[in-house]
Amino acid sequence: MIYRESGQFITSYQADHRIFKLYQQRWAFYALLGFAFVIVPFIGNDYWFSAILIPFLVLSLAGLGLNLLTGYAGQISLGSAAFMAVGAFAAYNFQVRIEGSPLLVGFVFGGVAAAIVGVIFGLPSLRIKGFYLLVSTLAAQFFVTWVLTQFGWFSNYNASGVISAPSLLILGHDFSSPAGRYLLTLGVVTVLAFFARNIVRSELGRHWMAVRDMDTAAAVIGIPILKTKLLAFAISSFLLGIAGALWAFTYLGTVEPHGFDLSRSFQILFIIIIGGMGSILGNFLGAAFIVLLPILLSNLSANFLAGVVDPGQLENLQKIIFGALIIFFLIKEPNGLARLWQLFRERARIWPLRF
Amino acid sequence: MANDTLPHWLIHHASIQPKRVALRHKHLGIWHEQSWKSLRSEIGQLVDILDKLGFGRGDTLVLLTHPRREALLLSLAAQWLGGIAAPLDPSLEDDHVALLLRYLNPVFVFAEGQRQVDQTLANSRQDVNVIYAEDRGLSAYPQTALQHYAELLRITPAASRAPVAEAGQSAFALYRVNGERNVQVEHFHHDELLEEGRHLVFAERLSQHEEALAARVFAASGHLRYLLSPWLTAGFTLNFPENIATRDADRRELGPTLVAGTRETYQRLESLVRERLPVPNSLTGRLVTYALRADGDVFQRFLGYWLVKRPLRDVIGFSRIRVPLLIGPALPVDSLQFFKTLGIHIRTWDKVANWRTLSTTTSRQLPSVHDTDVEADNITKAS
Amino acid sequence: MGATPLLELQRISLSFKGVKAITDISFTVEQGEICALIGPNGAGKSSLLNVINGVYQPDQGLIGFNGQRYQKMQSHQAAVQGIARTFQNIALFKGMSVLDNVLTGRNLKVKSSWIEQAFHIGRALADEIKQRQKAEEIIDFLRINQWRNSIVGTLPYGLQKRVELARALASEPRLLLLDEPMAGMNREEKSEMSAFILDTQREFGTTVVLIEHDIGVVMGLSDHVVVLDYGKKVGDGTPDEVRKSPEVIAAYLGTTH
Amino acid sequence: MLSIIKKPSALIGALTLGLSLLSGTVQAANEQYFPLQSYRVGPYAAGGTGFFGGFIDYLQYVNLKEGGVNGVKFTWSECETEYVVEKGVECYERLKKGLNGAPAAATNPLSVGIAYATLDRSATDKLPLITINHGRTDSTDGSVFPYVFPLQLNPYSEVSAIINYIGDKSGGLDKLKGKKIVTLFHGSPYGKETNPILELLAKKYGFQVTLIEVPHPGNEQQSQWLNIRRIKPDWVILRGWGVMNPVALKTAQKTGFPADHIIGNIWSNSEEDAAPAGAAAKGFISITTHPSGTNFPVLQDIDKTVLKAGKGNLQDSKRFGTVYYNLGVVNGILNVEAVRVAQAKFGKRPLTGEEVRWGFENIKLDDARLKQLGAYGLVQPLKLSCSDHEGGGAVRFQQWDGKQWKVISDWVQADRKLLRPIIEESSHKYAKEKGITPRDCSKES
């Protein structure tokens, strides 16, 4: 509605393959990136960085990882937190055991380790489908957290099994200030989101969606079901691993295996339900929702209802609101916020006509 | 001047703006573009092909096809050799087509697809040369008479020779069957057409930056008749949509600045929009009616333009429209008014000669050249 | 009978836990032929189709395809050999667009690996363009360009049947198995689909084996008809021969035998 | 390039979350602020409501009775964390800047997870982190952890005190040789923290120790207690948290192990840990740094000035004087004492975190001072210094008689000389890992 579409036509298949076909969309996206990378570090304060923006970005990346597995490839999983834990501990061990190793390589190493664990727990998905697959990922969830607490080697024999972030140095630049940590997280998340988007629109993405929609038909037309499902687990766990490393290094600073427990997996599942299964944008909307709502409510209560309702009851109220919203979304728009945004865009595109 | 002919103008543009896009057509999901230079070289090959088939000065190339790129190029190639292009309308009833074909007994025919090839072979002499564009279903046909357009181009080396056509010569011959089943013919000479084209270019100040889109309802004859000469004089880009079904979407994608359409084209568009506008008593409905009111104050006009008119123009692909032309019978007043509220001022094709419209729907008795009749007059009054 | 037949079924029989679906069926299908499988419901037509493309494995008998013998054909193997099929109740990927469905049909033709595609390096782009080009040709061939970007789940039944045919054709198959391609279609849609099937055979030289109940369509369309009844072959030959043979009439008119 | 980013210009920085700007007008209050990352909901609500109830009541008591410290009143605001680490961090970042101009004195999260997550931030933001009776043991070494104070007791002292108690219960530390002790610990970093020390003490005194883990949340312990039945130990040390404690006592009764030979650690010593087990808890012993009950002058005073005046924070008045409530009061006493000591040096005005840190490091609570505060017997004598952020290290033992806790021992001191080298070795490893240069404590004080 706002911007004019006519006059922009596709003259080659390569042009048709781009994310944004209209220049207005491209400019809006570049403006957003510019704002996020250049302006925000200057106008944001510590509270905004370490309490809102960094968790939002890390949870979006985690949501993105799980969305590739559940939203695109149709394999339900409740073990995302375990893969995050593997990523965090692997990255930590890589930093501590190999002196002077670059931070980003540590992240990638964390991702790869998580991918390997992801594939191992993804193997049962070849024989079992649907709910029963929950068991295999739940087994991963409990087993991984147990291993990380049980064997001291993983936390470098720290008395309490806790790992703490190494100094965030990349090519000599110190990223340990809140703004620096924000920029590091933003950079990693943007690159991985672009990487995920490319995969989803490529052949592999189509294979995932084929397996999700009807895997018997997919097998008949020649799609290698084994390779597709395992790749889904691998790439999804890779992203979750890096999200785990970011969670430990740029967000909390010190983290214990208990921090990646079942409620974290539920949280990431909620992100993709509310955000929208099978979409890249959905993860960011879902994560924003999951991070901002509690803070909004508690800020609201702190400022307005300080005297009236004690914080405890408000926490309960927040739990109830949360549960109600999830059910509301499932009823009203099962494909989540991303679908709402897409519907709005479709209708705006043909405004003022109705169809 | 001697070489005031269509082929000469083609050469003119190929030399002064070789890289600009001359033709664009949507096919297989994307818009394929052809520059003036490549247009000239392809026509050069076609001239060679026709020459080898024995096509010479004064011969007639019959074109049984919907508006398509290949028909346009072959017509110019025929005229290049001093011949005449005779486009027939494939959507006429079969017996009319058969009658015309038997009457013409053509040696050279361009038939679009399998159906047109069947009609041609059924009503032509034994040694007819038929060139076809779509090879679908033709693989089993006897290969002697038939030549595939793409195949011919592939085996013919590039070539170019000076055009033989002269200004006074007939470029197009439009054959029609009248009520009493006898055939009329009507010739258009190079200079007449170009004169008419120059008139439009001057009247509407057309430049080479125009993006022209001819509505599909036109017969091939309509296209050649109305858009060929302005295209060759102004040197703008001529666009063909993918097919009938996708024309609205293609128009929106293209955003043409020049549209030539008949009364039916505009009325179809108007009914399509009216049918899809929000229900009047709904909230959005009231906003749209408020916006489309003609007599509002500055604020209403501003709001109306930005909130409704501008997006609506974009949805129907008329954001960049500058020259919406109407050819043939006039639009009823309320349709004209409807488009005027959207800021689209439809102008009828300002006629130099009083030729009647030659679209499919109005086949009238054809007068001899240069006299007028009642029906033609109301065109002048309406504009 | 010309060169070796493209498809040769030798004494195929198949049963589900004792229930005999197919008993001892053998017939051949020549290269470039349209062969129709007809017979009353439950005659074992669909099961036979599933045997040919490896969804079911026969109890005994051999499948000869393209000169090679297969005891147990696997569905992936069939796809690689160039056997494509459509299903009785449409097996399209409902969540994807028409274009994506057709592109997925070409998955065996994709050369570049997923890594190249993820980073847009190496053969990825050229490969993507080639696949898209081929897919567009099929879309144009079956006249579904208008619905190229709409989600398959939202399309009407007749159109989905056409998209499924497009997906099958996209893999440039040597043998195309059609499971009641015209079920639930009106007269005009049936003639259109028959034209598409005929064009497929003529343009691409694909051998077609189809299951169809509408005898009018079968007689007009196919060069070779095989009649099944209660899992046994009761007729095999040109449409005219089969029309006259007594067993076929008996099977159809339901006289017990 | 990035260093300039560290200090975004203050004017633009003011653009915080719009809502938080609306928190009342900004007046130059003469107030000292305590940010409270409290949890009143979720699995550990019992501990949260008791502790923060006691802490707030004591601050209220100081405000009402003496008008704050030297005229500087105390203010506080709560931010619900539900014992969840991210919420704790978010509350820390939101409240660390103070409230309406009153600077924050110190943070008291009372949660191992949140303490770990805000450890590094406390150093960078120069805001003391108080982890009374818990936290990282090596944070006792002030030279490496200047801003962390595991007041009164760290996990290592806790275990060594228990071993000393068992020693004198069985007639002398040398009698420990040959005895069998089992530790039942919660499957989390908090639970595992003391295992190395137990093994060290076992080698030293020659008793046999078995470490049995109870996976979180610990609502099913049949197999653990069957193991214990097989080992037939003399004593069981229960290092539990939350639901695990009552379940342990119930299962012990089921497997026939006497409750009076189970010793709970500092986080298994509240009424909420014993009461749900009902009869099975009778005779259960646990350590405490502060006896429950109300017969202490400071508590009676709080009852008079705060509770009777209806300003008490507790919803359920029966919990006045319980273990968690008293821990909150003790925590209040120590925080206020630190502010008082710091004001003596830096002046009678609201102090910054850095100044309060100095105050904590120079707390000297001898018996006389404790009597003045009316907390004699409630708080053990404490003497903190630059190198020792624990100060006390002694505990008393109490026994559950079915309805309430009865103190059954005097202060039992931990073997701090033995523990110091281990603490320092671990703190120096942390320093090397984080690249921190330890302070030289000898020059300080």
Place this chain on the structure above:
Amino acid sequence: MEFFLEVLTGGLLAGLMYSLVAIGFVLIYKASGVFNFAQGSMVLFSALTFVSLLERGVPFWVSFAVTLLTMIALAWAIERVVLRPLVNRPPITLFMATLGLSYIIEGVAQAMWGAQVHGLELGISDAPLEIGGMLLSQFDLFSAATAGILVLFLSLLFNKTRIGISLRAVADDQLAALAVGIKLQRIWMIVWAVAGFVGLVAGLLWGARLGVQFSLSLVVLKALPVLIIGGFTSIGGAIVGGLIIGASEKLAEVYLGPIIGGGIENWFPYVLALLFLLVRPAGIFGERAIERV
């Protein structure tokens, strides 16, 4: 050897406690195909309501009845607000809806009754019995007996009564049941109410064991492997699954634990369930869905 027996019986009895929760799952899954993750919070809610009423002086059986009524009201509300709008949605959506539901129930429970820990005394002394050298806890025997009675009651309800038959019909094919005129909504409401009742019983027994408090809802994690092994659709399967999981969990912890490090009770049942699945992808009693092409 006698110690082994003791661990085994202890495990079997503990397994029965898991089956109690699992039965609640099976009931709802059988009748409406919903994998009800909120069963855990229903156990917590019922126990919390019961014990809060008890503490407010309401006699034992009256508070039991009142709690049962609240569970029926809750079932009615769930069916009306959540299930009806989500009818014939894919099972994954319904599963997520129950996740949301469990948040709501936990929030409401804590808002109404506060978050304190409550002791719950059912009057069953927990002193262990000496039987053949083995120590068996009276409490576990009592709860095993209740589980037995419950299964008996449910199988009677299912097989003999009219409601039972319509319940089984709905379980087999909802559309067919509708066609025959069974009021689907009413059946779902009944099933959720019965599941509520089972939840209450489980709540009391579990509450008595570990005190009524928030982490009671985590007991659902124990029930999941039981369901996987026993299959989602058979009550008998739930009992057998419970016994297998309970026994193997305890034996593994006692014998395998010390070797590989202890505290393995969390993940061991899941790994066991996984191994079962690889052999029988639909549990012992569950039937394998045949993929129609």
